[in-house]
Amino acid sequence: MKSVVITFLFLLGVGSWRIAVHQCSGNEPGAMPADREPPGRRAQAQVRAIDASGICVTSGGVARAARGRMRVDGPKMRGVAQGSSGDVGELRFLYRGATEQVAPLASGQIRRQVGLKLRAQDGCNLVYVMWRIDPKPGIEVQIKSNPGMRVNSECGNRGYKKMSPRRRAPVPTLAPGSEHSLHAELTGQDLHVWVDGAVVWEGDLGPEARMLSGPVGMRSDNVALELELLADPARQTASLTKVPGRCAPAGDSE
Numbered sequence: 001m002k003s004v005v006i007t008f009l010f011l012l013g014v015g016s017w018r019i020a021v022h023q024c025s026g027n028e029p030g031a032m033p034a035d036r037e038p039p040g041r042r043a044q045a046q047v048r049a050i051d052a053s054g055i056c057v058t059s060g061g062v063a064r065a066a067r068g069r070m071r072v073d074g075p076k077m078r079g080v081a082q083g084s085s086g087d088v089g090e091l092r093f094l095y096r097g098a099t100e101q102v103a104p105l106a107s108g109q110i111r112r113q114v115g116l117k118l119r120a121q122d123g124c125n126l127v128y129v130m131w132r133i134d135p136k137p138g139i140e141v142q143i144k145s146n147p148g149m150r151v152n153s154e155c156g157n158r159g160y161k162k163m164s165p166r167r168r169a170p171v172p173t174l175a176p177g178s179e180h181s182l183h184a185e186l187t188g189q190d191l192h193v194w195v196d197g198a199v200v201w202e203g204d205l206g207p208e209a210r211m212l213s214g215p216v217g218m219r220s221d222n223v224a225l226e227l228e229l230l231a232d233p234a235r236q237t238a239s240l241t242k243v244p245g246r247c248a249p250a251g252d253s254e
Helices: 002-025
Strands: 056-059 070-072 076-080 088-098 112-122 125-134 138-144 160-162 179-187 190-195 198-204 217-221 223-231
Touching: 088 112, 088 217, 112 179, 112 223, 125 179, 125 190, 125 217, 138 190, 138 198, 217 223
Parallel strands: none
Antiparallel strands: 056 076, 070 223, 076 217, 088 179, 088 223, 112 125, 112 217, 125 138, 138 160, 179 190, 190 198
């Protein structure tokens, strides 16, 4: 009988301790602390669509499409939303398949991809967040850094640095006619990337990212699309008018 009483008092004490810990932690049972948010659950910043008239297309071309979107049919397209912040960007697009014409990169490689530019200071210094479709599907993040250079004739395809994530997840297979979104946010030097609302890439881009300052932009290679570019309305400047000397077709990166 004595042993039963001792066991009961022990269990009662453990239960009370657990309740006290729960009340002090402020967490619901089973909840994960805010600083350990699970993959895919991080909230995105609010964005709004940028009209095609506010986008400076520096390579290739776009045409007006339904629902205020832009249509891309050529093998290369580059553009920036001048006057926007380069910290937050999103592409919403209808994937139509490969383009009829194919254009290799300056390295000679042939890739099919679509993506965002962040802090696009110029054609030689920026961050790329690319959704690679072919040859190997996935999100690829690169910093292109060429201090003192501004246009493609100066830097060419030099200065690229591929960034390694601390966490990554697979992306959906793109089928012609499918709709998708690519969202990226750069805070200081920390980057988060979402595909169709789920976090797929997180990583530290290092101090080089802090040195960059420029608008958000977009890029495609060898893919036909209908797309719209979105930016953070809280950080967008009042005007998206072109800045003299910053919209040279030969000045964008390869």
